[in-house]
Amino acid sequence: MSTLLVSLSGLTDADDADRARAVAFAAELDGLGVPLTHLLQPRRAGGDPLRHDDDLVRWIAGRVNGGDDLLLHGYDHTADPIGIWQNGTVPRIGRRTEFGALPRHEAMLRLTAARRVLAATGLSTDGFAPPRWIASAGTCEALAAHGFRLCADEASLRVPGTADALRARVLTFRSTEPWLRGWAEPGRGERPAGDRRRCRALLQQATRTARRGGIVRIALRAKDLRREERVAGALAAIDAARAAGAAPSVHRGLFTVTAAAA
Template sequence: MAGMGTLLVSLSGLTDGDDADRARAVAFAVELDRRGVPLTHLVQPRAAGAPPLRRADDLVRWIAGRVGAGDDLLLHGYDHTADPVGAWQNGSVPRIGRRTEFGALPRHEALLRLTAARRVLTATGLSTDGFAAPGWTASAGTVAALPEQGFTLCADETAIRSTLPGGPVLRARVLTFRSSEPWLRAEPAAGGRRALPAQALRSVRRAGVVRIGLRAKDLRKPHRVGAALEAIDAARSAGAVGSVHRGLFPVVAAAA
């Protein structure tokens, strides 16, 4: 299991982004390369209402090249449909949010979407046994369904857990630029330029693990990119070493 001083950086939202978003992602990845920090790519196989990813897509080729050079990949839902509706939903399940595709699904509904997502991802030539919940929210049914599709790791808002029976759980809250973050609301004008590095330092000193989760739209704002890079530098100066999610648990890495 991960020891003291682990830094995890992830990026989502490129599937439904544009060429400018992808150019910014390339530039951000270069900055991480300079710091010796790998990037975990959170990939949704298709955007809602759009064709699925294909092997020939520039984005797929770029991610494949990055993963081959030391980055990692986690499945990030299927198409991010807001609160998918199935026969199980009779109005008793409240709406959680726009990006909570797997936030309230029972096991059988989660299994159907995971099966579809894995089928599309496999067709691109990409593969993974790790899952990152959209909106960082995974229902109990989703967690139960993951091993049935061969997923051995699940990352949510507060933890990264092995889905194997009796597997380890690493408690660490992901730091994001979502508007609900209390530390970001306390520093709106600076956009987290001071607060995020401070949060990263507290995380590495308290739990030994720093998780920074960025979205493609965060990279559109230079002050957020600056805050993220300063937080990464702060964590590294405190002794944190860059890693990827599937490198956390030896038993998971061996099964990948």
């Protein structure tokens, strides 16, 4: 049986307009009976941590209480995490790939800091989604040591420290995604046409995956909600996946149920 997962990221540093769009999108999903998984970055780009009385924290807490899910989404997405290791043989990581090349020790430090901030907000989770969906081997080891039960990377949902994994490639509107190659607009100035191509690609991939009985993972960013074409495209893909037999779920709930069934 196919499963549908929808996630949203990028709200920590978003403005009021972006957050209003997120509220409206979540309401659309409520009408479809589709829960939303929130990918939360606990520290803002400027360094300030989220707090328990922030509007965003209160909104997410309410959504989770209503059936949504929450995954830790890195720490602060800095391009240059602490440590002198980057001067060595480990590749330099790029922006928003905070956990993409970290060794175990550095990943442990950042996960400790992230969990401390998250606990102070009153939120909690044992699921992790690395920025840009890339987690180094050291990060996976650190996740296992911290007791995380899910790591959602670009191609799978896995239990850190074990061989348990479910194949599930994430579908986004980023033109660099492998499954989108060939669909991106050929040049600048063609964004509307490019968005239409991406929406068609998303619709086709979601439908195809659902018909094969796979896991349809649609991942949106707050900035995607600024474009009506992308919102409409995401909702169309969600409808198509459901029509093809995909049952809505959340990331952690899916793995728990599937592992139990196995």
